[in-house]
Amino acid sequence: xRRALLLVDVQYDFLPPDGALAVEGGDGILERAVxxxxxDEQGWDLVVASQDFHPPHHISFASRHALPPFSSTVVVRxxxxxxxxxxxxxxxxxxxxxxxxxxxxGVRARMDRLRRSRGEGAxxxxxxxxxxxxxxxxAFSPPLSHPPSAxxxxxxxxxxxxxxxxxxxxxxxxxxxxxxxxxxxxPFAPRSPSDKAPWEVLVVRDGCAAVDAKRGDEVLRELxxxxxxxxxxxxxxxxxxxxxxxxxx
Ligand code: VGL
Ligand code: ZN
Numbered sequence: 001x002r003r004a005l006l007l008v009d010v011q012y013d014f015l016p017p018d019g020a021l022a023v024e025g026g027d028g029i030l031e032r033a034v035x036x037x038x039x040d041e042q043g044w045d046l047v048v049a050s051q052d053f054h055p056p057h058h059i060s061f062a063s064r065h066a067l068p069p070f071s072s073t074v075v076v077r078x079x080x081x082x083x084x085x086x087x088x089x090x091x092x093x094x095x096x097x098x099x100x101x102x103x104x105x106g107v108r109a110r111m112d113r114l115r116r117s118r119g120e121g122a123x124x125x126x127x128x129x130x131x132x133x134x135x136x137x138x139a140f141s142p143p144l145s146h147p148p149s150a151x152x153x154x155x156x157x158x159x160x161x162x163x164x165x166x167x168x169x170x171x172x173x174x175x176x177x178x179x180x181x182x183x184x185x186x187p188f189a190p191r192s193p194s195d196k197a198p199w200e201v202l203v204v205r206d207g208c209a210a211v212d213a214k215r216g217d218e219v220l221r222e223l224x225x226x227x228x229x230x231x232x233x234x235x236x237x238x239x240x241x242x243x244x245x246x247x248x249x
Pocket of ligand 2: 054093094
């Protein structure tokens with residue numbers, strides 16, 4: 001079975017101690033789940049890391065609207081649909097070229113090691129939220145410049161590599177992980193919403209951390225209801241989630 005690991009937004013701005021939008025317990029997922037999953041022995045056919053990658057004055061920054069972060073939302077026009085929508089407001093975060101935008105160095109070092117041992121194409125970084133006036137929580141969200149009729153770049157990558165199981169972990173459970181998993185479960189929506197994903201989607205319970213911990217637990221239940229499998233990292237590392245292998249190795 002061809003398997004891919006998808007690391008969502010493991011960037012300094014989402015990590016304690018000094019990320020602009022630090023997720024409580026976000027640093028705990030590194031040693032517990034992310035680093036062990038990036039061990040060469042895990043044998044991923046593909047590792048993808050998403051990177052929240054905003055220009056200065058991004059639409060999701062409270063500062064742009066002269067409002068306080070977290071406390072409120074604003075109604076903005078979605079440049080894709082032309083319709084109004086609610087936009088959550090965040091502190092300035094993951095601004096292109098800043099340290100906060102960088103993928104955490106332990107993750108980067110392990111991705112570099114995998115590139116050396118398995119080839120350049122074995123590790124791919126996908127940037128999102130790059131359009132000034134459009135936010136993107138999902139790693140599958142294409143930039144505005146992408147042809148609307150074409151599959152999202154990440155969907156196309158997973159199809160090209162023949163991926164059959166996608167394992168997701170990262171930050172934050174209640175925002176970017178949630179939307180990424182929802183996209184992964186319906187990769188052809190809204191064009192062909194009934195076309196099922198050609199891959200199984202697993203979410204690593206203890207490989208994620210939420211902005212709001214209680215909400216994070218609700219989100220995991222929601223994702224399970226929608227067809228994702230929620231697994232613990234221990235079982236995953238032991239290979240018990242590889243449906244084409246014996247339970248024990
Ligand atoms: C995220 C808020 C704003 C995330 C990104 O990675 O979950 N949250 N931008
Ligand atoms: Zn963001």
